[in-house]
Amino acid sequence: MGTWGIGHFENDSAADFSGSLDDAAPGGRAGLIRAALLRAAEGEDYLESDEGAEAVVAAALVAAQCPGGTPVTTAYGPAEPIPALPVELRPLAVEALDRVLAEESELAELWGEGAESEAWRQGIRTLRAVLVPVPSVAG
Template sequence: MGTWDIGHFDNDTAADFSGSLDDAAEADRPGILRETLLRVARTEEYLDSDEAAEAVAAAALVAAQCPGGEPVTTAYGPDEPIPALPPELRGLAVSALDRTLREPSELLELWDESGSGPAWRADVLRLRDVLVAGGDAPGAGGESALG
């Protein structure tokens, strides 16, 4: 795992994902985020670390548009703007984060092996809290957006 810090974009996979968003037409970016989150949320078998890292980055972009969300200002995030995202992506982002934090998850295992697992997990849970507080997310009276 090519990582340099615990931030949501502080790894090669998330940085590459940001580049793919920049390369896509602006109108296609919400769909890319949705498909990335959906792929992870629906994974029942072993979750690959690259897919999980992309989902965490996608969830950070969704959370950035929530009340209380932090803007993505890192140089490793997308350079091009993310258009207004539909609120139902919040629930899907929560589901993807929940899946990332549940075994079997390679990303979870790698962070736990690194010794930085608790700090990384706390950052992901803070992101999840923003998404839930933003509404339309499981735990906030909304339904899961897996469909």
């Protein structure tokens, strides 16, 4: 995997997935995002780096639409608008990110060897925190 930074979109697989989203019909983009999250979250085998990178991008796009989410403004992200995504993608995105950080993940393994490992992991944890709703306190 060609990687040029620790950002969610700063690798070949992420940029390719963003391109696939741009090539899809507007009504099909949410389905591609859901499929990427499902591949990561529901897989039982070793999570390959390409699938992990796609799941991170998909989760970042879901998180961008959450309260406190960061808009995707990188040139490597989708150029075409992402429609409003279903709220039920949020827990699926959390599951996918948990799998990306797990022991059976090639991305976690690859980043575990680098000097920027902790910064990459913190970026994933920050993304995850946006996706997990804060429980409201009844008063």
